[in-house]
């Protein structure tokens with residue numbers, strides 16, 4: 767039985783990933799910061815709800831303790847929780863804006879990874895999936911043919927670039943764990959007021975693929991639903 771823990775899974779890509787992985791036989795522990803919405807989503811999908819706010823050390827530690835006591839280990843950790851931050855003109859951005867976005871998209875992943883590594887390392891085939899974005903790709907944001915090159919969002923893009931780098935660094939630091947970053951692609955969710963052209967099914971294809979790979983599939987990669995993305 768594969769035990770999978772997903773952060774920010776009460777809605778959007780996290781929730782659909784939970785639904786699909788349950789359908790594929792995973793035991794999913796559904797992480798969400800809002801107790802009511804988290805419990806409702808877990809009940810609807812057949813998951814177990816664990817509260818987690820990735821910006822709060824105590825909340826992250828409590829989630830790891832909870833799972834240690836109930837499931838005993840984690841096979842697949844999906845660091846999915848993420849925010850865009852304020853849609854402000856670049857000239858008006860503040861350090862508080864930056865801290866807010868990075869606290870979820872980057873520091874949150876560091877908090878969760880550090881707290882969950884002992885649980886992950888109890889798995890026979892440990893996997894961490896970091897939900898990054900093509901918006902954080904230097905290649906995509908410099909390719910005039912790609913939609914990513916047309917958008918100016920300094921905090922979101924740089925936080926996702928940092929997350930992809932964090933992923934490749936962790937992959938080198940922890941060779942016993944398969945750690946990859948994923949670009950779901952521009953998908954209709956609350957994150958973008960449902961402006962994305964992809965369906966939620968398309969948006970979760972690459973996450974589900976990484977969560978169901980065989981041992982030895984490779985670490986330190988950045989992938990989307992078409993395959994591997996060039997890192998430079």
Ligand SMILES: NC(=O)c1ccc[n+]([C@@H]2O[C@H](COP(=O)([O-])OP(=O)(O)OC[C@H]3O[C@@H](n4cnc5c(N)ncnc54)[C@H](OP(=O)(O)O)[C@@H]3O)[C@@H](O)[C@H]2O)c1
Nearest residue numbers: 774778779799819820846847848899951952953955956957
């Ligand atoms: N949709 C896209 O086009 C797209 C493209 C590339 C990458 N992504 C990435 O995919 C991931 C999921 O995004 P989505 O589109 O599914 O967005 P979404 O529908 O807005 O869902 C985001 C999830 O993250 C949770 N979250 C936010 N802050 C949190 C915190 N401090 N602690 C715990 N959970 C928190 C939200 O919880 P609440 O409901 O409580 O706010 C929600 O469950 C994000 O990392 C995003 O950057 C999305």
